[in-house]
Amino acid sequence: LILWPVALSYILSFVYIGIYWNNHHHMMHATERINGRVLWANLFLLFWITLIPFTTAWISENRFASITVTVYGFVLLMASFAFLLLQREILLCNGPQSRVARALGRDAKGKLSSVLYIIALVVAAWLPWLSCILYAAVAVIWLVPDRRFEKVISE
Numbered sequence: 001l002i003l004w005p006v007a008l009s010y011i012l013s014f015v016y017i018g019i020y021w022n023n024h025h026h027m028m029h030a031t032e033r034i035n036g037r038v039l040w041a042n043l044f045l046l047f048w049i050t051l052i053p054f055t056t057a058w059i060s061e062n063r064f065a066s067i068t069v070t071v072y073g074f075v076l077l078m079a080s081f082a083f084l085l086l087q088r089e090i091l092l093c094n095g096p097q098s099r100v101a102r103a104l105g106r107d108a109k110g111k112l113s114s115v116l117y118i119i120a121l122v123v124a125a126w127l128p129w130l131s132c133i134l135y136a137a138v139a140v141i142w143l144v145p146d147r148r149f150e151k152v153i154s155e
C-alpha cells in the first residue's frame with residue numbers, strides 16, 4: 001500500500017517519455033531537412049529527457065519532498081522548452097511553408113503545458129501533491145494523440 005505513490009510516479013514518468021518519443025517521431029517524420037543546429041537542439045532535448053528517470057527515483061526515495069517535486073517539475077519544464085527549441089530550429093531549417101510549419105500551427109498544447117509547469121513549480125514548495133496533479137494533467141493533455149503531424153505526413 002505504501003508503494004502506490006512510487007508506482008504512480010514511475011508510470012507518470014514512463015508516460016512522459018512515451019509522449020516525447022511519439023511526438024518526436026512524428027515531427028521528425030514530417031521534417032524534410034536538418035542541419036547542425038537541429039542536431040544540437042535534438043541533443044539538448046535528449047539531455048533533459050534522460051533526467052526524468054533520475055528525478056523520478058529521487059522523488060520516490062524522498063517521499064515526494066518539496067525540493068524533489070520542484071526539481072522533477074523543472075526537468076519537465078526544461079524538456080518542454082527543449083522540445084519547443086527543437087521545433088523552432090526545424091522550422092528555421094525547413095521554412096514557413098514546410099510540412100512541419102503547417103503541422104505545428106499555433107501549438108496551443110505546448111503553450112498550455114508551459115503555463116501549467118510554471119504554476120506547478122510555484123506551488124511545489126507549499127503543496128507538492130498539487131504540483132504532481134498538475135504534472136499529471138499535462139501528461140493527460142498530451143495522451144490524446146496529436147494528429148497534426150499525421151495529417152501533414154499523409155498529404
